[in-house]
Amino acid sequence: MLVAGIDVGAATAKVVILSDGKILSYAIIPTGFDVVSAANEVTKLALEKIDHSINELEFIISTGYARNAVPFANKTLTEILCHAKGAHFLLPGARTIIDIGGQDSKVIRINESGSVVNFTMNDKCAAGTGRFFEVMAGVLGLDISEMGPIALNSSNPCQISSTCTVFAETEVVSLRAQGRSREDLISGIHKAAALRVATLGKMVGYERQVVLTGGVAKNIGVKKFLEDEIKMETMVPEEPQIMGALGAALLAQAELGKQ
Amino acid sequence: METMKDLSTYLEERGSELSRLKKEGKKIVGYVPGGFMPEELVWAGGAIPVGLNRGGDYDAALKSVEYIPRFIDTYSRSQIGYWALGEPLYRMPDLVVVPCTDKNIETIADCLEMWTETKLFKLGVPHNKSDHAFKYYLEGLHLLKEEIEKLTGNSITEDKLKKEIDLSNRMRLLLRQISEMRKSERPPISGRDYLKLHHTSFRADRDFMVRSLESLSQELKGKEGRKGPRIFLVGSSIAEGDYKIYDLLESAGADVVIEEFSEGMRPYWQEVESDGDLIEALADGYFRRKTPLPAFFRPATKERIAFFLKLAREFRVDGIIWYSMLYRDSYDVEGIYFGRRAEKEGLRFIKIVSDYDTAERGPLRTRIEAFIESIKGQ
Numbered sequence: 001m002l003v004a005g006i007d008v009g010a011a012t013a014k015v016v017i018l019s020d021g022k023i024l025s026y027a028i029i030p031t032g033f034d035v036v037s038a039a040n041e042v043t044k045l046a047l048e049k050i051d052h053s054i055n056e057l058e059f060i061i062s063t064g065y066a067r068n069a070v071p072f073a074n075k076t077l078t079e080i081l082c083h084a085k086g087a088h089f090l091l092p093g094a095r096t097i098i099d100i101g102g103q104d105s106k107v108i109r110i111n112e113s114g115s116v117v118n119f120t121m122n123d124k125c126a127a128g129t130g131r132f133f134e135v136m137a138g139v140l141g142l143d144i145s146e147m148g149p150i151a152l153n154s155s156n157p158c159q160i161s162s163t164c165t166v167f168a169e170t171e172v173v174s175l176r177a178q179g180r181s182r183e184d185l186i187s188g189i190h191k192a193a194a195l196r197v198a199t200l201g202k203m204v205g206y207e208r209q210v211v212l213t214g215g216v217a218k219n220i221g222v223k224k225f226l227e228d229e230i231k232m233e234t235m236v237p238e239e240p241q242i243m244g245a246l247g248a249a250l251l252a253q254a255e256l257g258k259q
Numbered sequence: 260m261e262t263m264k265d266l267s268t269y270l271e272e273r274g275s276e277l278s279r280l281k282k283e284g285k286k287i288v289g290y291v292p293g294g295f296m297p298e299e300l301v302w303a304g305g306a307i308p309v310g311l312n313r314g315g316d317y318d319a320a321l322k323s324v325e326y327i328p329r330f331i332d333t334y335s336r337s338q339i340g341y342w343a344l345g346e347p348l349y350r351m352p353d354l355v356v357v358p359c360t361d362k363n364i365e366t367i368a369d370c371l372e373m374w375t376e377t378k379l380f381k382l383g384v385p386h387n388k389s390d391h392a393f394k395y396y397l398e399g400l401h402l403l404k405e406e407i408e409k410l411t412g413n414s415i416t417e418d419k420l421k422k423e424i425d426l427s428n429r430m431r432l433l434l435r436q437i438s439e440m441r442k443s444e445r446p447p448i449s450g451r452d453y454l455k456l457h458h459t460s461f462r463a464d465r466d467f468m469v470r471s472l473e474s475l476s477q478e479l480k481g482k483e484g485r486k487g488p489r490i491f492l493v494g495s496s497i498a499e500g501d502y503k504i505y506d507l508l509e510s511a512g513a514d515v516v517i518e519e520f521s522e523g524m525r526p527y528w529q530e531v532e533s534d535g536d537l538i539e540a541l542a543d544g545y546f547r548r549k550t551p552l553p554a555f556f557r558p559a560t561k562e563r564i565a566f567f568l569k570l571a572r573e574f575r576v577d578g579i580i581w582y583s584m585l586y587r588d589s590y591d592v593e594g595i596y597f598g599r600r601a602e603k604e605g606l607r608f609i610k611i612v613s614d615y616d617t618a619e620r621g622p623l624r625t626r627i628e629a630f631i632e633s634i635k636g637q
Contacts, residue, residue, distance in 0.1 A: 065621055080629035104622060116633040118602075123612070123622060 002052060003059045003256060005248025006039055007079060008066035011102025011130055012215060013038040014242045015046045017057070018249040025049045026242050031102075035066035043072075059256045061248040065103060077251060079244045080108055080119050086247030087211045088114030090237045095207040098226065098234070099243070100197060100216035102130040107201030118204040128196035130216050132165050136189045139172055140182065150183055151190040151221025158188030168192065187221070194225030201230070210234045213243035262475040263452055266459050269471075273462055274347060280307060281351060286411050289352030291338065291367060292461050294526045294549065295384050296358050297400065297541040299423035302465060303415045304407035310461025311349060312523050313341050314498020317615045326370050332363040332587035333614050334496035334522060339370045348462070354410055356403065358382040360521070361555050363587055380406050387557050388547060397542040404538060417537060424533040424540070426465050433472035434460075434527040440479055441516045442574055447482035448475075450492065450515025451505040457524045458499040488513035488634045491571050493597075494582035494611075495554070495590040496522035501615065504582055507624055511631040517574040519567065521553040521590075554593040564597050571606055577634045578607040580627075585614040607634055 002024070007014045008031060017025040027046035031038045039062070047053060054072065062073035063082040070076070083099045088110055097108040105128045106121040122128060137144040158175050162168045168189070175185055210232050216222055217240035227234050237243060281287055285307055290296045292310035301308040313319070319340030320333050327339060342349040357368035359381050371377045382399045385392035404415050434456060440447050456475075460468050490513055492504060497520040508514055518524070528551075531544030551566045552559040571579060579601050583590040594610045601608040609630045613619060 065625070078625050078629040078632060080625065081632045104625075115636055116629065118607075119629060119633070121622060121626060123619065 001058055001253075001256065002056050003249055003252035004043060004046075004057045004061075005082065005245040005250070005252055006043060006060065006062045006070055006073065007064040007082065007242070007244035007248060008035050008039050008062065008070060009064040009079070009101050009103070009244070011134075012241065013042040013064075014245040015042045016242050016245040016249040017046050017050065017052070018246075018253055021250075021253065023246065023249075026239070026245065028241055031066070035069045036071060039066070039070045039072075059252040061252040061255070063244050063248045074252070075255060077248060080106060080121070081116055082244040082247030082251065083213050084108050084110045084116050084247065085114055085250050086243035086245070087213055087237065089246065089250055090243075091209060091211050091235055093209045094211040094235075096201070096205075096210045097243075098197060098201065098210060098212050098217075099214040100129060100212070100222065101214040102134075105129050105197050105200060105214075105216075107197070107204055107206075109204050109207065120200055120203045122200060127164055127168075128193045128200070130214070132168070132193055133189070133216065133219065133222075135165050135169055136172060136186075139169055140176075140185065142186075145218075147186055147190070148219035148221035148223075151187045151219075152224060154181070154183040154187035156184055157191050158184045160188045160192035162192075190219070190221040191225045194222055194229050198226060198229035206230050206232055208232060212236045213240045215241045217241075260448075260452070260475065260478055262471050262478055263455070266455070266463075266471055269463065269467065270459050277307065277309065277351060277462070278347070281353075286353045287351050288354045288356060288407065288410075289349070290356040291358060291364055291522065292525070293358050293360050293364060293522045293553070294524070295360065295396075295545055296356050296382065297427075297531075297545050298465070299420060299427050299531070299541065300400070300404055300407055300415060302423045302426075303419040304404075305411045305413040306353075306407060307464075308461075309348060309352060311338055311341070311352075311355070312458065312461055312499050313337065313346065313348070314496070314523075315501030315503065315615055317617060319344060319346075320615050323370075326374055327366060330586050331366050332495070333584040334498060334587070335363040335367050335584075337498065337615065338367045342371065342375065352377065354378045354380060354406065356380045356382055358384050360384045360553055361589060364522075378410075384546075386555060393542060393547055396546045397539060400538050400542055420537045421533050423465075424531050424537065426469060428530040428533065429469050430460065430465065430472065431525070431527040431530055433469065433476055434525065437472065437476055437479065438517070438527070443483075445483040445486050446514070446516055447479040447484050449484065449505075449509075450490070450518065451502060451509070454497065454502075454505070454515075454518060454524075460525055461499070485514065488577045488631055489516040489575060490514065491516070491567070491574065491576040491579045492518040492582055493567060493579065494520060494594070495584050495587045496520055497582070498523055501613075503613075503620070503623070504580065504611070504627065507627040508631070511628050513577075513631045513634070516576060517570050519551060519570065526550075553589075555589040560593055560596055563593070564600050567597060568600065568604060568606075571601070571604075576606065578609070578630060580630070581608065581610040583610075583612055585612050 062070035323336040323340035359365040
């Protein structure tokens with residue numbers, strides 16, 4: 001009994017193939033321009049790894065911002081619900097999930113059964129999202145994966161007062177011209193983004209265990225500064241980027257059980 | 260529903276009808292429908308009141324920034340924008356009455372005064388209910404009466420005013436009765452259709468509107484609608500054309516069963532007395548006894564929240580959506596207070612702020628869908 005969860009996000013498309021509650025395969029690719037192609041390709045990629053075809057998938061749930069554009073999905077659900085289910089499945093003690101994706105960030109409170117109790121998410125502004133870090137990496141001529149470790153090497157992070165991606169870019173350029181070190185700048189960028197996300201979540205509150213999901217959860221600088229802001233330890237699943245797809249696959253399995 | 264279809268057809272043709280009436284010499288009085296402008300005075304003076312309440316298009320909000328700073332709330336900016344875009348309804352009035360409830364709404368008046376030849380009447384709305392505040396508002400209504408009489412050349416007699424108050428009371432009662440039908444498990448009328456009754460009433464002839472509400476009331480008796488998550492939609496302004504929340508709720512299988520907005524709805528929770536001094540009776544109904552008062556009103560926050568919680572209980576809502584306009588700060592603040600109180604009462608609550616912008620649509624869909632998913636206990 002194969003089921004799939006597909007999370008077509010702003011930056012990446014992810015899929016998880018599940019059988020009887022076990023992850024058989026997963027894949028992550030950049031979303032690119034064509035969301036339908038991304039959904040097709042990522043699914044094909046994950047299925048090829050285990051020598052199966054799309055016809056063998058008995059139920060598919062799509063999620064993510066392009067969830068309604070996946071033509072072969074049986075059902076769509078929001079990424080808020082799916083991240084909650086995915087994180088709760090891997091870490092049953094999770095009560096707060098901070099999901100930072102390519103385009104948005106969310107703080108989700110769940111109960112002991114993994115149901116969403118409350119949530120908050122950023123509006124259309126890119127502050128405190130993956131896109132924010134992409135832009136900053138571009139300004140500083142770095143690969144995005146280099147940013148997190150460098151952020152931890154400063155004892156005097158710059159004060160970046162603007163969390164607006166466009167204004168922060170101007171601020172970073174100006175601080176660079178003042179001769180501030182790369183470490184201080186990058187550390188300041190992470191601190192500003194972490195503060196933005198931590199403040200967003202204050203509307204719903206933080207309860208232990210706090211789990212980080214989404215692509216930005218892989219950034220150790222964000223993890224450190226978020227922990228400083230919320231004064232709680234955070235946990236990161238082995239592959240935080242697939243939490244939405246995993247949750248969708250788990251919900252697909254539950255749907256199949258109802259039939 | 261036949262009546263809803265008839266109302267929709269009527270509304271499509273009403274613009275041309277108003278133009279014709281204006282050409283025939285009738286005076287048109289535009290106003291911002293924030294609940295403080297007694298239409299009865301306009302009808303009794305022989306003029307036609309037209310509520311200026313369009314919204315939902317980013318083009319209009321954007322156009323306004325040629326005349327005012329961006330940091331005025333989206334609804335007020337849009338009213339200026341529709342005038343700037345040459346929207347016929349906004350160019351038609353011989354007089355525009357703006358009840359100045361807060362600085363955002365007052366900006367509509369200031370801007371029209373500054374940039375156009377439109378004749379304006381700013382009706383002062385005090386922010387508390389003390390005796391001197393009541394006298395101030397009452398004095399405003401006396402001045403408005405004189406202004407309308409001057410405009411039309413007709414005198415507003417007690418008889419004419421009494422007839423109009425009775426007619427408006429009938430409309431308020433019917434709107435209330437129809438609204439209360441939604442307390443049933445399967446509301447006979449959708450949230451969108453109910454709101455459209457209010458929006459239509461802002462420019463319909465009042466006799467026609469009362470007749471339509473009477474026939475709709477009959478049609479709805481015994482009718483059962485869809486069952487699904489029940490939503491209370493509440494906030495600052497709900498403009499004609501701004502139905503995106505309704506679209507998203509309907510596609511998620513939910514619906515609005517009760518709503519409360521300062522602009523975009525006709526006050527319908529209480530009637531106006533139709534004996535004694537009638538101008539004083541209008542001031543009493545539209546100001547002193549008005550429920551609920553807008554967010555900025557002192558000490559309205561506590562009173563309003565208590566009233567909203569009462570509505571939430573009576574209409575057995577599953578969740579509350581607070582919907583306010585960007586830069587309408589007093590409502591933004593109240594949304595936070597109300598959210599905390601609602602959650603304490605075990606009600607699910609979400610706050611949405613809109614700038615009528617296309618970029619907000621994706622995150623908005625996710626928020627609303629996730630909210631409904633959480634209500635369904637997924």
